[in-house]
Amino acid sequence: MRQFVIVGHDVPTTADFSLDDLPGAGRLDVLCRAVTASLLLSHGIRDDVRVHLVVDDALTIQFDGGSLRGLHPDERSTAARVRDALAEREEAIGHVPVEISPGVQLIRVGFETTVDELASEGTVCLLHEDGNSIADCSPPESPVFVLSDNQDFTAAEQELLTAVADRRLRLGPERLHADQAITVAHNWLDTSGFSAY
Amino acid sequence: MRQFVIVGHDVPTTADFSLDDLPGAGRLDVLCRAVTASLLLSHGIRDDVRVHLVVDDALTIQFDGGSLRGLHPDERSTAARVRDALAEREEAIGHVPVEISPGVQLIRVGFETTVDELASEGTVCLLHEDGNSIADCSPPESPVFVLSDNQDFTAAEQELLTAVADRRLRLGPERLHADQAITVAHNWLDTSGFSAY
Numbered sequence: 001m002r003q004f005v006i007v008g009h010d011v012p013t014t015a016d017f018s019l020d021d022l023p024g025a026g027r028l029d030v031l032c033r034a035v036t037a038s039l040l041l042s043h044g045i046r047d048d049v050r051v052h053l054v055v056d057d058a059l060t061i062q063f064d065g066g067s068l069r070g071l072h073p074d075e076r077s078t079a080a081r082v083r084d085a086l087a088e089r090e091e092a093i094g095h096v097p098v099e100i101s102p103g104v105q106l107i108r109v110g111f112e113t114t115v116d117e118l119a120s121e122g123t124v125c126l127l128h129e130d131g132n133s134i135a136d137c138s139p140p141e142s143p144v145f146v147l148s149d150n151q152d153f154t155a156a157e158q159e160l161l162t163a164v165a166d167r168r169l170r171l172g173p174e175r176l177h178a179d180q181a182i183t184v185a186h187n188w189l190d191t192s193g194f195s196a197y
Numbered sequence: 198m199r200q201f202v203i204v205g206h207d208v209p210t211t212a213d214f215s216l217d218d219l220p221g222a223g224r225l226d227v228l229c230r231a232v233t234a235s236l237l238l239s240h241g242i243r244d245d246v247r248v249h250l251v252v253d254d255a256l257t258i259q260f261d262g263g264s265l266r267g268l269h270p271d272e273r274s275t276a277a278r279v280r281d282a283l284a285e286r287e288e289a290i291g292h293v294p295v296e297i298s299p300g301v302q303l304i305r306v307g308f309e310t311t312v313d314e315l316a317s318e319g320t321v322c323l324l325h326e327d328g329n330s331i332a333d334c335s336p337p338e339s340p341v342f343v344l345s346d347n348q349d350f351t352a353a354e355q356e357l358l359t360a361v362a363d364r365r366l367r368l369g370p371e372r373l374h375a376d377q378a379i380t381v382a383h384n385w386l387d388t389s390g391f392s393a394y
Contacts, residue, residue: 022271029271042372073374074219074226075272135388172387175239177270183380190369191332
């Protein structure tokens with residue numbers, strides 16, 4: 001299982017936004033590209049991937065590649081899936097997940113709870129310019145990548161990540177968008193151990 | 198210089214399409230993601246990149262990272278740049294480029310002319326499942342990657358590419374979307390030769 005936590009700092013927590021201006025909706029465009037980069041191949045969905053989209057440290061939308069249906073690669077349709085989930089926010093009580101559609105759940109948990117739970121399930125990987133080059137190391141079996149939107153992690157998020165991160169990794173010399181980083185990470189995982197690929 | 202030829206088979210050749218339905222506009226969403234994957238880093242434009250977006254084998258829109266300004270990563274704003282270029286199609290006469298905005302040009306040439314010209318400028322790289330793994334080879338100095346939208350190349354395009362391709366490369370075991378393939382190719386180029394990255 002590969003898991004990706006994607007943190008949206010300014011994305012709306014209600015469904016009250018226009019699909020015609022995703023950058024204006026707290027850079028939801030960035031988050032949608034990160035969701036699809038995590039889950040989609042050219043001809044299908046990666047069934048061994050789970051995405052946790054943290055919305056304003058208040059709600060988390062989970063996308064499970066194993067049961068997800070009909071996710072399209074364009075930003076607008078993915079944003080519509082996010083909007084559908086946020087429309088059910090009043091149904092999310094306590095930590096009980098609300099099923100929005102097959103493979104999509106909304107949970108009333110923020111960054112810390114999401115990351116703490118995943119830290120017990122897999123190897124938390126933080127992308128960092130001072131990390132070890134992925135060219136020089138083998139990937140963990142159950143990686144949990146934690147990425148931010150267009151903003152840096154807050155000081156509190158950074159502190160938590162420093163405490164739970166098992167690996168600090170560097171993808172290359174250039175600083176990438178979240179979706180690009182996810183794509184490179186997937187390629188690293190796809191190609192490692194496949195001597196015949 | 199890194200160059201990317203991106204072939205849109207069904208994209209409109211006029212500006213008469215809605216930004217609200219990019220998948221319905223000949224999968225312009227695919228092409229926009231490929232354009233931004235080619236040109237954008239997290240905090241800027243790759244100034245050593247040129248993109249040639251071939252529109253229905255009739256027109257080519259060039260994006261030059263060295264002089265381009267204000268390209269945003271979301272699909273819709275990139276699609277608006279494409280639409281602005283197509284709105285000037287009547288101005289594109291012969292093979293004389295029409296300047297649309299800094300770094301964006303429209304030229305009345307199709308696939309063959311575009312690829313033939315670029316073949317004299319750099320090393321044409323074709324992504325193919327039977328190609329050599331990028332992990333096992335060094336990148337060329339001036340690569341020209343040729344990628345298709347969500348469709349396979351036509352028989353005629355394939356024939357031309359077979360004739361001019363200098364390298365056949367495989368990025369990994371999974372079949373990727375065009376923008377994902379571009380991101381992996383960039384990472385390969387970024388990290389090759391940077392022992393200290």
